[in-house]
Amino acid sequence: MKKSWKETIKGLPDNQNEKGSENETHSKMITDDGEIYLIDEKKPSKILKKFDKEIKSDDIDMPNGFIDLLIGKKTGKHATKVSLLEMPIAAINILFRSIALVKSSQFNAKSRPTQLRLFEEEFKSQENTKVSMAINIKDISYSVRTDGKIKGRREKVREAIDFLQNNLFIWVVGKNSHGKTEDTKLSYIESPSFTDGKVFFDMNVFWFEQLLNLDVYNTILLQLPKLLGNTRHVMFSIYLERFTSNQWFQWNYNKINETFDLNYTDANSLAKGFLREVRHKLDKNSLKSFQYRVDGENVWIMPYEMKNLVGNNTVILKTKTLEKLDDNYFSNYIGRRHKLSKEKKQSILDIIKNSNTDKNVLKEAYEQFKKHCRSKEVKVSVLSYVGDDFLSKWNKFIYEEYKNSNRFKDFPNGYPRV
Secondary structure, eight states, rough: OOHHHHHHHHHHOOOOOOOOOSSOOOOOOOOOOOOOOOOTTTOOOOOOOOOOOOOOOOOEEEEEHHHHHHOOOOOOOOOOOOOOTTTTHHHHHHHHHHHHHHHGGOOTTOHHHHHHHHHHHSSSSTTTTEEEEEEEEEEHHEETTSSSSSSEEEHHHHHHHHHHHHEEEEEEEETTSOOEEEEEESSSSEEEETTTTTTEEEHHHHHHHHHHBOSEEEEEETTTTHHHHHHHHHHHHHHTTTTTTTTTTTHHHHHHHHTTTTTSSSSHHHHHIIIHHHHHHHHHHHEEEEEEEEEEEEEEEEEEOOSSSOOOOOOOOOOOHHHHHHHHHHHHHHHHHHOHHHHHHHHHHHHHHHHHHHHHHHHHHHHHHHHHHHTTTTTTOOOOOHHHHHHHHHHHHHHHHHTTTTTTTOOTTTTOOO
């Protein structure tokens, strides 16, 4: 049976102390960062996968740990503090497009340990393993010519690549086949080149794993950098996804300053400056925005879902994406209006995602429920029904609406229950 990568490196001899002598044994196998990589820069790289297909999805699954690296959080004693909030939009486009390219290979190590094991066996049991990526220059930075044609801006893409090569990196401990350990600098982008309207580059195993492992992640629009046009605003929007919609949370203004590399002197100036501008952009160009209020040195923030892109017609979303957004909006809308638990909101979402028939039944039943509340005979506010009381009432309308469907004859008790 093939050994795992950890067993492999533990079996290697280590004959180098801190000064490079080969007469003493260096016994520390695992660094403070958690692992040692099989890297020997004197040997050629091994490109195990190529990612060069056209991206067909409107959204990406963004790992939270990757975002923490981008905004400057350390991953261990040997990690380099990286703050990329000043990066060009073209650079963050490269990051987003990289994640979109590897989407089909992403996994959750906690829920899918087998996939993690297979990844480790493929990429961490050999020296110098890397992947190759290809991204259209027009998808990174472009301009529209007078004749209406779109032209990629190579100079902007070169600037973005230079920025990522020089700023987005981490130091790891590498161990070669001779058992020697040495600190190795791993840049996000390696060996870049341009040809046929595309930029090509290699990515080492460390950064590849950062993009793949979805232990904690949020799904966001691929076009977010284009829509917002400001790296800090993009980062704030991504960070906002960590918090539950329609619930207030407290954030000290100093922490916001620190997280997003700002320098406001108090919470009021931060709200009037940074937060007001971000919210204005998100209201028009994102699928999640927020309300805020200042309380001393703290800012209370409540994220909320948008039904669709409001003020921007330059991004056309696929029908499948629009349906998914509408499903999420409907479940959150019902949950917020009628004070349902997180579990009940998820139950609604599961029903409408699994069956278009059931989705139509739920939506029409809710419309009939609202008409009932507003009728002359009843005249009760729709919002007066909350929690289980609302669900009990809504389920009755769901059943009545289900009776009008084609499925009722064959499955009279098959109506969706929330």
